[in-house]
Amino acid sequence: xxxxxxxxxxxxxxxxxxxxxxxxxxxxxxxxxxxxxxxxxxxxxxxxxxxxxxxxxxxxxxxxxxxxxxxxxxxxxxxxxxxxxxxxxxxxxxxxxxxxxxxxxxxxxxxxxxxxxxxxxxxxxxxxxxxxxxxxxxxxxxxxxxxxxxxxxxxxxxxxxxxxxxxxxxxxxxxxxxxxxxxxxxxxxxxxxxxxxxxxxxxxxxxxxxxxxxxxxxxxxxxxxxxxxxxxxxxxxxxxxxxxxxxxxxxxxxxxxxxxxxxxxxxxxxxxxxxxxxxxxxxxxxxxxxxxxxxxxxxxxxxxxxxxxxxxxxxxxxxxxxxxxxxxxxxxxxxxxxxxxxxxxxxxxxxxxxxxxxxxxxxxxxxxxxxxxxxxxxxxxx
Amino acid sequence: xxxxxxxxxxxxxxxxxxxxxxxxxxxxxxxxxxxxxxxxxxxxxxxxxxxxxxxxxxxxxxxxxxxxxxxxxxxxxxxxxxxxxxxxxxxxxxxxxxxxxxxxxxxxxxxxxxxxxxxxxxxxxxxxxxxxxxxxxxxxxxxxxxxxxxxxxxxxxxxxxxxxxxxxxxxxxxxxxxxxxxxxxxxxxxxxxxxxxxxxxxxxxxxxxxxxxxxxxxxxxxxxxxxxxxxxxxxxxxxxxxxxxxxxxxxxxxxxxxxxxxxxxxxxxxxxxxxxxxxxxxxxxxxxxxxxxxxxxxxxxxxxxxxxxxxxxxxxxxxxxxxxxxxxxxxxxxxxxxxxxxxxxxxxxxxxxxxxxxxxxxxxxxxxxxxxxxxxxxxxxxxxxxxxxxxxxxxxxxxxxxxxx
Numbered sequence: 001x002x003x004x005x006x007x008x009x010x011x012x013x014x015x016x017x018x019x020x021x022x023x024x025x026x027x028x029x030x031x032x033x034x035x036x037x038x039x040x041x042x043x044x045x046x047x048x049x050x051x052x053x054x055x056x057x058x059x060x061x062x063x064x065x066x067x068x069x070x071x072x073x074x075x076x077x078x079x080x081x082x083x084x085x086x087x088x089x090x091x092x093x094x095x096x097x098x099x100x101x102x103x104x105x106x107x108x109x110x111x112x113x114x115x116x117x118x119x120x121x122x123x124x125x126x127x128x129x130x131x132x133x134x135x136x137x138x139x140x141x142x143x144x145x146x147x148x149x150x151x152x153x154x155x156x157x158x159x160x161x162x163x164x165x166x167x168x169x170x171x172x173x174x175x176x177x178x179x180x181x182x183x184x185x186x187x188x189x190x191x192x193x194x195x196x197x198x199x200x201x202x203x204x205x206x207x208x209x210x211x212x213x214x215x216x217x218x219x220x221x222x223x224x225x226x227x228x229x230x231x232x233x234x235x236x237x238x239x240x241x242x243x244x245x246x247x248x249x250x251x252x253x254x255x256x257x258x259x260x261x262x263x264x265x266x267x268x269x270x271x272x273x274x275x276x277x278x279x280x281x282x283x284x285x286x287x288x289x290x291x292x293x294x295x296x297x298x299x300x301x302x303x304x305x306x307x308x309x310x311x312x313x314x315x316x317x318x319x320x321x322x323x324x325x326x327x328x329x330x331x332x333x334x335x336x337x338x339x340x341x342x343x344x345x346x347x348x349x350x351x352x353x354x355x356x357x358x359x360x361x362x363x364x365x366x367x368x369x370x371x372x373x374x375x376x377x378x379x380x381x382x
Numbered sequence: 383x384x385x386x387x388x389x390x391x392x393x394x395x396x397x398x399x400x401x402x403x404x405x406x407x408x409x410x411x412x413x414x415x416x417x418x419x420x421x422x423x424x425x426x427x428x429x430x431x432x433x434x435x436x437x438x439x440x441x442x443x444x445x446x447x448x449x450x451x452x453x454x455x456x457x458x459x460x461x462x463x464x465x466x467x468x469x470x471x472x473x474x475x476x477x478x479x480x481x482x483x484x485x486x487x488x489x490x491x492x493x494x495x496x497x498x499x500x501x502x503x504x505x506x507x508x509x510x511x512x513x514x515x516x517x518x519x520x521x522x523x524x525x526x527x528x529x530x531x532x533x534x535x536x537x538x539x540x541x542x543x544x545x546x547x548x549x550x551x552x553x554x555x556x557x558x559x560x561x562x563x564x565x566x567x568x569x570x571x572x573x574x575x576x577x578x579x580x581x582x583x584x585x586x587x588x589x590x591x592x593x594x595x596x597x598x599x600x601x602x603x604x605x606x607x608x609x610x611x612x613x614x615x616x617x618x619x620x621x622x623x624x625x626x627x628x629x630x631x632x633x634x635x636x637x638x639x640x641x642x643x644x645x646x647x648x649x650x651x652x653x654x655x656x657x658x659x660x661x662x663x664x665x666x667x668x669x670x671x672x673x674x675x676x677x678x679x680x681x682x683x684x685x686x687x688x689x690x691x692x693x694x695x696x697x698x699x700x701x702x703x704x705x706x707x708x709x710x711x712x713x714x715x716x717x718x719x720x721x722x723x724x725x726x727x728x729x730x731x732x733x734x735x736x737x738x739x740x741x742x743x744x745x746x747x748x749x750x751x752x753x754x755x756x757x758x759x760x761x762x763x764x765x766x767x768x769x770x771x772x773x774x775x776x777x778x779x780x781x782x783x784x785x786x787x
Contacts, residue, residue, distance in 0.1 A: 001414070003411070005426070008421045009416065010416075021406075025396070025402055026396075030393040033394075034697065035703075037386065037704050067595060068456075068458030068625045070613055070624050070625035071613055071625060073420075074615070085617050094558075097615045097617065098614070098624060101614030101616075104614070119552075145448075202628070203629075203631070204456065205595065205625070217570030220456075220458045220463050221493040221495075221496050222492040224488070224492075232456060232489070233394065233586075233595075234595075235592065235593070236594055238594075271429075289582070309425065315424070316421060316423045354423070375604035
């Protein structure tokens with residue numbers, strides 16, 4: 001089996017599991033309880049907060065734990081908007097559904113949502129933003145890196161421009177954290193979202209990083225946990241796991257990056273040699289080191305994915321959240337990719353535990369499946 | 383350090399080892415069951431989805447629901463938020479009045495306060511002295527523009543059980559939606575959403591030996607209850623709650639609920655026996671008051687006020703026991719319990735209360751040790767209390783005019 005769908009989710013690192021286990025078994029206090037079991041839980045929570053803060057270059061007091069990236073994105077956009085006068089929110093045309101859907105839902109509260117276009121490389125530029133921004137634009141959201149193409153966005157530049165204009169800026173760094181340097185304080189962003197399960201931590205936990213001076217309505221009311229920013233008993237085993245996963249990602253970032261770039265380079269070389277007609281989307285942009293979003297003209301993506309699955313190779317057609325749909329990727333549409341080509345898209349997202357042998361199997365199967373499908377197409381066409 | 387005796391099962395429970403074992407197989411690469419249930423392009427995704435649907439059935443079975451009526455959330459706080467805000471926002475055109483009670487969990491109260499700031503009107507019912515809601519008062523509070531009644535099934539501090547069946551019938555007859563927070567009752571009291579005419583019901587995993595960070599909301603399909611989602615995104619959970627499903631937590635909750643259904647009857651008997659042993663053991667201490675009705679009460683809860691003893695000092699003296707002076711969520715504050723205040727208890731009595739909550743791993747020896755400690759510590763603390771001396775001398779403390787400094 002070769003798992004190459006790490007942008008959808010990653011397997012939990014064994015070292016992370018080890019750290020989580022005691023918190024599932026012996027140590028089960030509620031961090032809000034004052035007895036010693038509760039206090040023990042509290043100090044584990046503080047440690048995890050430090051570990052996450054360190055990965056993204058900020059102070060622990062700016063880390064709010066959530067149930068995941070989706071909650072972090074919803075909290076950020078709705079929470080901030082709720083305390084601002086009604087106005088406009090601008091988001092890039094390639095945001096994840098957990099940003100675009102809450103941004104659209106702000107309509108209920110009298111907000112208008114504008115989309116900022118991307119260029120053919122899949123990059124949302126400040127120039128494009130200038131086309132969209134209006135006097136009452138109060139909130140902007142631009143992801144750090146795209147989940148489908150892996151294209152890295154000019155976050156610091158956009159944040160700087162927003163600060164000049166007095167606009168609050170949020171970035172979804174769910175895909176970027178752990179794969180590249182993500183420095184919240186240096187980026188100039190006001191808010192940032194993270195998820196643990198994309199970096200070998202557990203599902204069901206994430207974080208909202210925010211400028212602690214920011215006024216925000218919590219998404220979850222009740223109990224006053226997380227300094228009133230997020231109600232609900234803290235999911236301690238998962239938070240401890242997130243902390244450890246973040247620590248490992250921080251320590252191993254350079255090595256992981258080097259390994260992924262090497263594997264991806266090998267894959268793309270094999271692809272160029274054996275399937276020269278394949279198109280790599282956002283190939284001209286700076287990309288996450290693990291992501292290749294590609295299509296072979298004339299080959300339908302879904303068919304290719306199913307035949308790869310039968311070979312024991314797990315890839316996807318794009319965002320897992322959109323994988324029920326057979327429509328072409330919205331990201332590719334925004335980039336102006338031709339509809340037929342977009343329907344051929346498959347996403348390969350590598351992980352730290354993939355090996356050279358995996359790459360050879362992956363590329364080999366991809367090439368042979370494509371050739372088989374081409375032969376099939378040729379015979380039926382005739 | 384020796385661990386204290388845990389008597390705080392209403393704050394949280396340890397994960398049952400059988401549950402932990404199930405969870406562990408859905409995490410790492412070795413077992414191959416770590417997939418994203420939303421991935422529809424490979425086996426990893428399908429396996430995760432299958433496990434999640436099995437768990438959904440286990441949760442539905444405990445409350446007499448259809449699995450399709452279960453929406454996964456990150457816990458009861460999120461379930462309460464989703465139920466109340468979701469209904470309020472969806473039905474706002476129909477009416478903007480909500481009824482709840484003063485003894486609800488903060489997840490309900492804070493959510494209602496938030497809605498008040500957003501233009502809704504909320505009636506907070508006073509419970510009777512035994513902690514129960516008077517149906518006549520509930521009915522009197524209902525108006526033509528009432529869209530929702532939210533009354534918890536079992537109170538987290540005093541453990542009293544509300545007559546949700548009667549409340550459900552009343553709400554149904556008035557065409558008002560009925561939400562109940564069942565975080566403290568699931569697995570302890572039989573629940574049947576059909577028979578009780580419940581429209582929305584919040585569940586938590588970590589109160590019944592499942593993992594933290596996991597809960598569910600029951601949302602009735604017939605007659606259909608509509609909600610405005612509070613977490614928008616990939617459209618998971620039929621659009622009612624987006625976000626990648628935490629497979630290991632979900633299977634943990636499913637296993638915990640399956641075990642609860644299987645073992646509830648025998649476990650309740652054992653726990654009730656321990657609780658009665660505890661009550662029996664402290665009854666002979668003077669000036670001890672049980673808070674909340676003793677009949678309409680879950681077997682694992684005992685909330686007692688020890689008059690003339692300050693709750694926080696008592697808790698510190700009882701460091702060998704892990705107990706609480708009320709809800710964990712408010713225990714960082716030194717305010718007296720708002721639940722006990724709503725019952726009409728004086729500040730002094732509210733301040734001197736301790737909640738004992740017993741559970742699956744409590745033993746007779748634990749209870750006996752607790753009784754022994756209570757006797758020792760209370761007499762020691764009272765020996766230091768001038769108020770206790772005055773009381774013993776027969777002075778009516780409520781008549782004393784305290785001078786202000």
